[in-house]
Every structure is written in structure tokens, then in C-alpha cells.
Amino acid sequence: MTLQDDIKNNQIVLIVVTKTNYQSHIDEIIKAVDASSEKICYAALTKPYNSIIATLKKLNLDSGKYFFIDVLTSTIKTPAPDPNCEFIQAPSALTEISLAYTKAVQEKGCKNTLFDSISTLTVYQEEGEVIKLVHTLINKARVNNLKSVYIALQEDNQELIKDIFMFVDSVIEIKS
Amino acid sequence: MNKTILIVDDEPHIIELEKAILEMEGFKIISAENGTEALAKLKKTTPDLVILDMMMPKMSGREVCEKIRSDPKTKNLRVVFVTVARFSEIGKDKLKDLNVSDYITKPFENEEFVKRIKKALE
Numbered sequence: 001m002t003l004q005d006d007i008k009n010n011q012i013v014l015i016v017v018t019k020t021n022y023q024s025h026i027d028e029i030i031k032a033v034d035a036s037s038e039k040i041c042y043a044a045l046t047k048p049y050n051s052i053i054a055t056l057k058k059l060n061l062d063s064g065k066y067f068f069i070d071v072l073t074s075t076i077k078t079p080a081p082d083p084n085c086e087f088i089q090a091p092s093a094l095t096e097i098s099l100a101y102t103k104a105v106q107e108k109g110c111k112n113t114l115f116d117s118i119s120t121l122t123v124y125q126e127e128g129e130v131i132k133l134v135h136t137l138i139n140k141a142r143v144n145n146l147k148s149v150y151i152a153l154q155e156d157n158q159e160l161i162k163d164i165f166m167f168v169d170s171v172i173e174i175k176s
Numbered sequence: 177m178n179k180t181i182l183i184v185d186d187e188p189h190i191i192e193l194e195k196a197i198l199e200m201e202g203f204k205i206i207s208a209e210n211g212t213e214a215l216a217k218l219k220k221t222t223p224d225l226v227i228l229d230m231m232m233p234k235m236s237g238r239e240v241c242e243k244i245r246s247d248p249k250t251k252n253l254r255v256v257f258v259t260v261a262r263f264s265e266i267g268k269d270k271l272k273d274l275n276v277s278d279y280i281t282k283p284f285e286n287e288e289f290v291k292r293i294k295k296a297l298e
Contacts, residue, residue, distance in 0.1 A: 012264065128186075128233035135231060135261055142262070163236045166267035 003172065004032040007112075010170035011147050012138055016161055017117075017174045018154045025174050026116060026151070027059060033149055034061050037112035041104035043069040043097070045120045048076075049085050052116075067108040069100045092124040094133045101137055105144055112147040113137075118164070119156035131163045138167045179297060180204045180221070184214040184240065185229040185258075190282075194227065194258065197286050198293065211235030215243055218250050225277075225297055230259035241274045256280065256296050258289075 007013055017025040033040060044052050049068040056063045066084070071091040073079045079087045086100040104110040115137075121130045134150065141148045150168070152161050165171055181203050185191050188209065195205045206223065208214035210232055218226075226244065228237035237257055244250045257279035263271065271279060277296035280289060 126233055128231060128236065131236060132231050139262060159236065159239055163231075163238055166230070166238060166270055167262070167264050168266065169264050171266065 002032075003028060003174075004035055006170055006172055007032045007036050007147070007149060010168075011145075012141060012168045013147075013149045013170045013172065014161070014164050014168040015149060015151050015172045015174060016154050017151060022153070027055070028174075029116075029149065029151060030055065030061070030114070031059060033112055033114045034059075034065075036147065037065075037110075039065055039067070039108065039110045039112075041067045041069065041101065041108070041110035041113040043071075043101070043113060043115045045071050045091060045115060046117050048073045067104050067110055069097065069104065071097065090124070091121060094121070094125060094129055098133060098136055098140075101140065105140070105146055110146070112149065113141070115148065115150045117151040117153050117156070119152040119160055122157045122160055127157060127160050127163075130160060134164055135167055178202055178204045179224040180206065181225045181227060181293070182214060182217060182221075182223040183207045183227045184209075184211065184232070184237070185227075186210055186232040187229075190229070194289075197289060201290055201294075203293075211237075211240040211243075214240055218244065218247075218253075222250070222253070225254040225256060225293070227256050227258050227293070230257055230261040238270070238274070241276065245274060254296055256293065258282065258284070 015029055042052055049070040053063045068085040070085050071088040074087045074089050086103055088096045150164060181198055183191050183194050186209055191207045198205055208217055228240055230237040241255055244253055254277050256277050260282045278292050280292055
């Protein structure tokens with residue numbers, strides 16, 4: 001089964017990638033998610049959303065079909081308001097991330113959400129809090145019949161990956 | 177002799193609730209508010225059953241269960257998950273791999289809770 005098929009056929013997917021060739025893995029995942037839905041929420045947990053827009057451009061994908069959640073920009077500067085992006089005060093603000101997700105699905109009509117990368121949040125918050133967030137987000141997605149793709153870095157936090165595994169429909173490991 | 181149950185949950189009021197229900201049924205209850213405390217208690221005592229919450233700080237219920245299974249002294253302990261967590265199908269398969277007797281989803285009916293704990297102890 002291809003990555004695209006796996007994302008298409010499963011509601012909640014966990015993709016575990018290695019840091020080696022990280023960006024090329026992410027590019028492949030973005031292309032597969034892009035093909036799965038008309039409106040997508042991109043939760044940028046590792047990079048500012050401007051950088052994600054540049055990636056979409058490089059991949060010849062339409063950034064207009066995306067709504068962004070950006071956890072980094074506000075930690076560096078005060079961002080100008082953007083209707084296509086919800087700026088979170090800090091990556092540790094997990095409740096804000098959850099509320100931004102609700103906005104993405106209820107107000108912006110996003111049908112699929114890509115979390116890039118969920119394991120990064122354990123740099124800022126205790127693992128137990130991150131798994132509670134993931135569980136809440138997955139429940140919201142199931143209740144609303146929406147899809148989600150969680151990217152986690154193999155090297156980041158093995159226990160978090162094993163816990164997310166308990167709640168998802170499919171796990172894909174991409175090795176270099 | 178009364179059977180002993182170890183309740184592991186990071187929310188003290190949940191421990192108190194489950195304790196009250198199970199004590200009325202004649203069980204002896206010990207408790208722990210996190211995985212580390214639970215594993216320390218299991219070094220000193222061997223209960224008949226462990227009730228585990230899934231989502232706890234520092235160490236999840238899944239991780240505690242894996243540690244229970246990896247210790248020769250506790251590997252055959254009966255374990256029941258009592259949790260708000262909704263497991264996926266592959267999550268349920270993982271619970272089977274961990275030889276978990278049952279999982280009970282919160283909120284629960286007291287009568288059903290007792291029935292399933294008793295069944296897990298059979």
C-alpha cells in the first residue's frame with residue numbers, strides 16, 4: 001500500500017519518520033495529505049508557517065487550500081493577523097492548540113489535519129500532557145468524522161509514539 | 177481472605193471513588209497516584225489485580241503495564257485499564273499483547289464496574 005492509499009483509507013494515521021532525510025519524508029507526506037482533502041489544516045509545530053508555505057510552493061501545491069496553526073512565530077515576534085493562520089502564544093500552550101484545531105474544523109472547514117511534528121511538543125511539555133492533547137484531538141476528529149495525520153520523529157520520544165499508537169488506525173514507519 | 181486491588185490513577189478523586197465502590201464489595205485497596213509509585217508498591221506487595229489509568233503524567237498506563245509484564249515477579253498479574261481513553265483497533269490489539277484482562281471506559285456505571293472487576297479476578 002502506498003503512503004497516499006494509507007492516508008486515504010484510514011481516518012487517523014501516525015507516521016514515524018527518522019531525522020535523516022526528514023524534509024524529503026515530509027515532502028512526500030504533504031503531497032499524500034494534499035491529495036486526500038479539499039481543505040487541510042497544517043499544524044506547524046516545528047517551523048513557522050511562512051516556511052511551510054515556501055515548501056508548498058516548492059511542491060507546486062496550492063497553499064490556498066490550507067489553514068495553518070503556527071506555534072513558533074509568536075515566540076519571536078508579534079505576527080500580523082492572518083485569516084489563514086492561527087498563531088499560538090507558545091508551543092507549550094496545548095489548550096490553545098486544541099482550540100485552534102476546533103476553529104480549523106468548525107470555522108474553516110478543514111477535513112484533514114497534518115500535525116508536523118507532534119513529538120516536538122515534548123520539548124516544551126511533559127509527555128503525559130501531550131498524549132492527553134493528542135487523545136482529545138483524535139476524539140474531536142472521530143466525532144466530526146475528520147481525518148488526521150500525526151508525524152512523529154523516531155528519535156524524539158519512543159514512549160509518546162507507543163502511546164499514540166494506542167489511539168490511531170494505522171501506523172506507517174518511514175525509514176531512510 | 178479478601179482480595180487486594182492496586183488502583184493507579186493520577187486523579188485522587190477517581191482513586192477515592194473506585195476505592196469506595198470496591199471496598200463496599202469487600203476488596204482490600206491500595207493505591208498509587210503515578211506509575212513510579214505503583215511499581216515501587218509492587219516491589220513490596222503483590223495484589224490480585226491492578227487497575228490502571230491510561231493517561232498519567234511521567235509514565236502512561238501502557239508503559240506501567242509493559243514494566244509489570246517485564247518483571248518476573250509481576251508478569252502474571254491481572255491488569256484492568258479503567259480510563260477515559262478510547263482505544264483504536266490496533267490499540268485494542270496492543271492491550272491483548274499486554275495480556276490486559278479488560279478495559280473499562282469512564283464514565284462507568286458502578287454496578288458494571290464491579291461486575292467486570294470481579295470477572296477479571298475469576
